[in-house]
């Protein structure tokens with residue numbers, strides 16, 4: 001049971017995993033007469049042990065937000081009209097199908113936002129929609145975020161989802177680049193209570209070093225803060241690699257038998273001595289030598305990098321180098337180093353080798369940018385919308401996203417969306433982007449849907465499984481996101497607007513079961529009927545989860561492994577199941593054609609040449625802009641919760657006193673910030689926290705646009721930092737947008 005009742009007081013306690021960030025904290029929700037009244041940290045949660053941040057405590061505020069849409073909207077003559085679901089899907093069909101019939105399937109694009117990773121439907125049901133749509137114009141928040149890591153993992157390990165995470169609970173030395181987990185609570189490394197875990201690292205005698213142009217909260221906690229120049233990370237990482245080779249400290253340990261390309265790496269790093277790159281990194285060579293030695297000699301060490309190393313012009317190279325340093329120091333795939341989780345919903349592979357991984361299977365129409373993981377980069381979305389010709393994107397489906405706030409050169413994105421022939425949004429807010437839609441399909445609220453973190457258990461610092469059923473029953477006139485996505489998919493597969501999502505659900509589970517039961521030699525061979533019968537009471541993502549758990553690493557194998565995991569067994573553990581610490585997984589996890597870690601994949605080798613070409617690039621004459629995170633926000637999607645956006649203004653530009661004095665800026669006064677693509681006005685905070693020559697602005701603000709219906713967000717508008725970021729600037733290997741290191745001019 002996941003809740004218990006006291007009938008007299010009509011009080012009920014329910015437990016639920018927080019869906020607001022990657023940390024997956026357990027929440028304890030008190031309900032009075034069926035309404036959630038308080039949200040606290042669940043002290044019995046096996047992973048978070050009671051920790052929560054202000055965002056988690058505001059979960060009920062989002063659920064009950066009066067601005068959250070409950071029913072579909074259709075825009076008629078410029079006015080929004082609330083309609084029933086059948087009418088809304090009929091409007092989608094009549095808006096999109098004629099366009100597809102006339103201009104082809106690529107004329108409909110999709111943009112899926114970051115919250116998709118935080119729901120079961122987003123993780124499982126978007127793929128069927130893409131398959132039914134058969135458009136090449138698929139875009140997602142991945143190319144304003146973590147795509148460089150996928151590219152690096154795909155090329156090195158043979159699969160873009162094979163991402164090592166720092167074993168922060170056991171490491172003796174943690175080197176963090178471009179991340180502020182004291183504020184963000186971690187990303188691509190799932191761990192509730194990063195602050196507590198970092199303090200524990202220090203208490204047990206470990207060392208914490210942070211590389212960041214700004215004295216972030218994490219940098220202030222660290223033993224050492226290396227105040228790097230924006231964009232300096234690949235030079236620092238190359239220099240660390242150089243020292244490891246130069247001082248004969250390369251020792252991959254157990255991995256020596258599982259790597260290829262070591263000599264090539266030795267050659268590639270030759271131009272990058274600490275002295276040669278000091279001007280670009282801003283880091284004293286003596287510190288680079290010492291850090292390399294400490295990494296090599298620590299009983300265990302992990303290098304970890306996030307947004308500041310990803311949303312930059314050498315994002316993929318940075319991610320490759322982070323894993324490289326972990327490998328060369330013998331710290332990949334060992335306790336205390338960087339390790340690979342074994343999530344409960346995935347089978348454990350024991351045999352190395354596979355088909356390998358490629359990128360660039362097709363290219364974007366206008367700029368010829370290559371696809372990665374089946375999607376095109378967001379920095380070319382506007383090109384595809386605005387440029388006439390065959391394959392032009394004339395219609396867009398957005399899912400849980402706000403591209404007008406999230407994408408570079410936002411003003412252009414705003415204009416491009418306004419010019420679409422038709423737009424459909426799966427979203428429960430009328431926000432800066434969905435205001436351009438013709439139909440809005442709002443999924444039910446966050447307390448009325450089940451939760452299991454498919455994405456984040458792949459990235460977890462312990463192997464954890466936790467399932468939360470809906471806390472509050474879904475009202476009959478609302479739809480779960482999986483039902484909405486399936487009904488859209490059925491429109492594109494020709495079954496019409498009135499088709500029932502249950503048919504699609506049955507079809508997909510049948511395909512999944514067939515895939516397992518038709519494999520010769522599998523213990524489940526020929527058992528389709530028994531498997532489907534065993535799951536007969538489940539539907540939607542819950543049924544898919546059950547199948548994945550039962551055939552996963554700890555599963556019951558539908559009776560083959562007595563006592564193994566299933567959804568019903570997981571439900572018996574409302575505080576989650578701790579499946580143990582991470583364990584070494586190499587070589588079984590490797591899917592390269594060689595079955596080895598490819599240390600020098602050709603695209604990376606080529607990209608090193610690009611880095612060599614800019615070693616001597618002159619310093620920018622202007623200031624450069626970097627972003628920052630805050631504990632109370634996660635991108636733009638909690639901006640309408642009063643408790644999270646009230647208080648002193650946080651959307652301020654950080655400027656170093658030397659720069660402020662040179663430019664005649666006064667603290668608290670509004671300044672103009674101008675980049676190649678846009679200009680904004682924003683208040684200034686003068687602080688020595690930021691490196692001279694660098695200014696910092698948080699992202700996810702700027703909601704006060706005409707047509708938005710988010711009362712709280714509009715009154716705490718702030719400014720949108722992406723008005724300044726440039727859609728012409730991207731990392732050409734991953735095609736990830738550059739959101740850090742943007743040249744700007746600041747004037748009083």
Ligand code: SF4
Nearest residue numbers: 018021024025053056
């Ligand atoms: S840290 Fe993340 S998962 Fe935990 S309560 Fe805060 S938002 Fe939720």
